Amino acid sequence: MMDSLMPLMVIIPIASALFLNLLHDKDRTIKILAIVTALVLPIIPLLTGYGSHYFGGYAPLSQNSVIAQGLPAIITSTQLFVFHPGIVYVFGSAQKVMIFVLGIVAFFAIFTALNETKKPSGVYTYLMFMGTAAATAILLSDDIFNFYVFFEIAALAQIGIVIASNVKNNYETALKYIILGNIAGPLLLLGIALLLGVTGNVNITDIIYSIKNGYVNPQNPVLLMALALITFGWLYGSGLPPFHTIKSALYSKALPHGAALIQAITVFIMVALGVMILRIFSYLSFSKMAIIAVSLLALVLSITMAIVQTDFKRTLGYLAVGELGYIGIGLGLGTTLGITAGLFQAINEAIITAFLFIGFGTVLYKTRISDTRKLGGMMFENPRVALLVLLAGLAMAGVPPLNAFQSKLMLIQASVQAGVPELGIIMILLSIVTFMTFMRAFYIIYMRPKPAELEIHDYKIPKATIISLVAFLIICLTLGLFPQIATSNLQTLASSLV
Amino acid sequence: MSVYDSILKRIREIQGKTEEEEPLTNISASSMLTAEITLISSLLIALIMVRLISKTLMIVLVIAVFFIALMISPIMPKLMREQNDSFSNMIFYIVLALGIIVALFYWGNLNV
């Protein structure tokens, strides 16, 4: 019974997205429908039972005695007997936490979007729901081709959110992103095709079964090529170098609530693809080394670039990309503690970055300016929002008792345990620099005397924005004080990957 | 010339091209300097991990990179110019990365 709720996590947002798209000029209907659906998103994963869902009812023959009866030995005595013939969704405790967090971020992003824009747009909400649905499906899917399909849908939804933003140069950035996506996407597909060619399968569990049980030579060069191409697709999907410039530009060209959602989608795509790479290819020690190398590069390049930006949205964009490096290091360490810490960091980052984007979005809402050279003195406008933004920045830098402190501490412990304390030192160093970067932006925008020519509109910041910020703060505090809530759920997935 | 002076000079050069009216503030100079130090120090710390492969190689690399970094600093302005938003730049690095990844994964795995 509970099992049938699983596909609803994807179906509900898609169905309501398609319906919202049809509504025009019915502002009230759009608002109510969007908020109700968005509220359902974080609730369904809590109600769903763990297990697998076979689309179309195509369970493996070994679990399906009716069809298995009377089949010849050529099928029943080979590995065909255990293979999954249809698309499979797998829902475990880790997926539950991640989809719940994605739902929370999506809800507050949509909630603020509906209240900050003058007129609720059905198309914009459509794009936000589509992106959320795609990221949810990517987290659930155990089928690499299904993965690829939703990967492309997520990319299109992100581009749509940017196109809808009306920020200067957003079309140019969107075109750049989609062109790069059209190089990386087909190459990811080619990687999947190579896996299909070698193992005859697109189901991840079956691919692993074939590799582990000697039906496929694990050192087959075609598998190495597939790993390379899938890694390249992973870099694009998560915005790790060399895609960090375009990804941060994408964040800075979206509206604050759009950026908050895009980064959450990106974080979970990164986690899902990273976990998939680890599941299939963890027997090649090279794959983990590559993940660590790319993550380090992301950390260093993005955070150094974040310091020198003059547009605070771009600074935030680079910081968001840089924080992905922590997740990657956790995954690349390959130990249970490391992977748990990486997944925990992913959850924390999705929340904190959304918190920051929406918090700094209030500055944009009041001034329409994102150039830090022209800003200042925002503290006197609204000290309460300034305090919330400050707390968000402290959370990102990893100050106790907020959540990223717990995950970064775990990451450092994991790196020491794995015998590479250097990674821990670099992570501490870059946390300090992150904090400095944030404080610099905060000082310039909020505390420095207000420039004479700066014009502050006296729109009142919507209540919805304040509610979202406070809610994010409460989640940060809860996860910071009781990290077991998340880590105990993530541990099962992490230990299955080692 | 000290690193700080040469960084100031570089920033002036870059800013001179685009917006001359903007004064060079303390904040932008100090952030450039922070970025520079962060970059070099994390690179050096990361290089210590080479010890897992070979200890002598690690020592040689750390010393070499340290001196190279001193010689060619400031690195950050150059790095900033390379990581701009120009599409041709982006696609160049992306195809380069594709080449590196495929080559490394293919030959690295077969030969390690």
Add this chain to the structure above:
Amino acid sequence: MIISAQLFSFFTAGSLVIIGIFAALFLDNLIKKIIGLAFIGDGANLFIITMGYKPGGIVYIFLPNMTISNFAQNASYPLPFALVLTSIVIGASTLAVMLGLVIVLNKRHDSLSASKILGDESD
């Protein structure tokens, strides 16, 4: 035949991908760039279709007078064809979005040159 049809098809797919990457890198006209990108996608699709090809294989429809083992041994592999169908649809939709963006940008900049439209923002 000197080389088999399947091998020839694989080579075609590979050259399509390479031509596409070349076009995306070196051609300045946005429309030409996008045609190149379509080539990369088509190359990947052709690659998948070619994998499903089985020399001497039969259509994967189980007819009443067949034995199961005969069918299992000779039917070609249906999965790649199903996948390609989906992938073509995805390719078409991204192509549409790209061309739509080019139309808007062409109106705004009055040009199709990538270096002009997609250059660094500060200029």
